[in-house]
Amino acid sequence: QQLLNFFGEYLRRTERMKETQAPVSWHQAFDYLASYLSGLPQPATKHVVFLDEMPWLDTPKSEFVPALEFFWNQHVSKMDHVLLIACGSASSWIRKKLINARGGLYNRITQRIKLMPFTLSETALFIQSLGVNLPQYQILELYMAMGGIPFYLKEVEKGKSATQLIDDICFSPQGLLREEYKQLYHSLFRDAEYHIAIVEALAARPQGMTRTEIAADTKISEGSLSKTLEELCESDFISILSPLLKKKKDAIYKLTDLYSLFYLKFIQPNQGAGSRIWEQLSKQGAYAAWSGYAFENICMKHINQIKSALGISGVYTKHSSWKFKGDDSLPGAQIDMIIDRADQIIHLCEAKFTKENYILTKDAAAQLRLRKTIFKQASQTKKAVFSTLLTTYPALQNKYYLEEIDSEITMDKLFER
Structure with missing residues (x-):
């Protein structure tokens, strides 16, 4: 089928003036293409050959990669007027077969482009280009549900609130994202059952899991687990956080794909x-708890904006998590987002997603104070430790805030470029 698709485009481009017999292999298809390219005039700018979704062209026994190797080395590498762009949404395939290639494609790549999801700033600009004008809070709500994926965001229509849009796109029978989940993983990964099993295990533990915990929960063999975790990380579905002051084996894996x-x-x-089920669900306590984790994930994806807001863009930092199980002298504690600065400062971040200005209560202040104390004593850090609040709207600066909070970043800072 892929060869037929290729040949259909070839016939259109050549206006049926060249080969008219469908190729029976990728070697023959690329030979057709090389012949066509060699006859093109040399323009002021290069002719572009764009091969999209290459992982799905490379089916078993297709000989696609060897044919591509020969096509590049024998023909295109000698054509100064041609630019070859190899594209694929399965980034693990791109890395394995092209970037880390050991055969005829070794060291052939001249430029890498990794397309990332839109940031909040880019998302706001994109939906504005669709004629949609929403306040930042509602854009955040949309981002929590579908992330910064343009293919999803293009479903946003003007004249509707974020609640209406989430209902339409995610819950209605015709909604794009109602059935997207399993199609997404099966379209990116062959034998996607392991990928889905890991994603669903991590979804049940929003604070993250160690590799040992994932293996115990999913029962995936060691070899398959390594490969699957690598592919999920490479494709940005999950993230690895190296716990502060701990060994690599204690790294925390978190599901950070917002749509999943x-x-x-x-x-x-x-x-x-x-x-209109979302209008009801968004008012329940489960959403309030979940939105805190989702907002924290968004903050992690906008670490550069947070650093800029803190005035430390030029300072080397590592962001990580920290967990202390407790001992005879100290209770356990977990901090999901830490910014460790090279200039001897550590930020313990606390994310609060609220519709109104956040109010730090006496009990919440006591929890922050206890958490900082446990962290200082258990980590034995010599660095200064600051409590940093990440909020939607500015927190009320009551006595508890003034006593416990060293710095605050509001959502408008996350929308900066």
């Missing part, structure tokens, strides 16, 4: 629950 988190928490359990 939202689907597993809300869409999957509520399919068929009726129209």
Whole structure:
């Protein structure tokens, strides 16, 4: 089928003036293409050969990669007027077969482009280009549900609130994201059951899991686990946080793909629950708890904006997590987001996603104070330790805030470029 698709495009481009017999192999297809390219005039700018979704062209026994090797080395590398762009959404395939190639494609890449999801700033600009004008808080709500994926965001329509849009896109029978989840993983990974198993295990533990915990929960063999974790990390579905002051084996894996988190928490359990279900779900306590984790994930994805807001863009930092199980003298504690600065300062970050200005209560202040004390004593750090609040709207600066909070970053800072 892929060869037929190729040949259809070839016939269109050549206006049926060259080969008219469909190729029977990729070697023959690339030979057709090389012949066509060699006859093109040399323009002021280069002719572009764009091969999209290459991982799916490389089917078993297709000989696609060897044919591509020969096509490049024998033909295109000698054509100064041609630029070859190799593209694929399965980034693990790109890394293995092209970037880390050991055969005829070794060291042939001249430029790498990794397309990342839109940031909040880019998301705001994108939906504005669609004629949609929403306040930052509602853009954050959309981002929590679908991330910065343009293919998802293009479904946003003007004249609707974020609540209406999430209902339409994620919960209605015709909604793009109602059934996207399993199609997504099966379209990116062959034998995606392991990938889905890991994603769903991590979704149930939003604070993250160690590799040992993932293996115990999913029962995936060591070899398959390594490969699957690598592919999920490479494709940005999960992230690895190296715990502060701990060994590599204690690294925490977190599910940070926002759509997958939202689907597993809300869409999957509520399919068929009726129209306008999101308006009800978004008012429940489960959403309030979940949105805190989602907001924290968004903050982690915007670490550069946070550093800029703190005035430390030029300072080397590492962001990580920290967990202390407790001992005879100290209770346990966990901090999900830490910014460790090279200039001898550590920020213990606390994310709060609220519709109104956040109010730090006496009990919450006591928890922050205890957490900082445990961290200082258990880590034995010599660095200064600051409590940094990440909020939607500015927190009320009451006595508890003034006593415990060293710095605060509001959502408008996350929307900066």
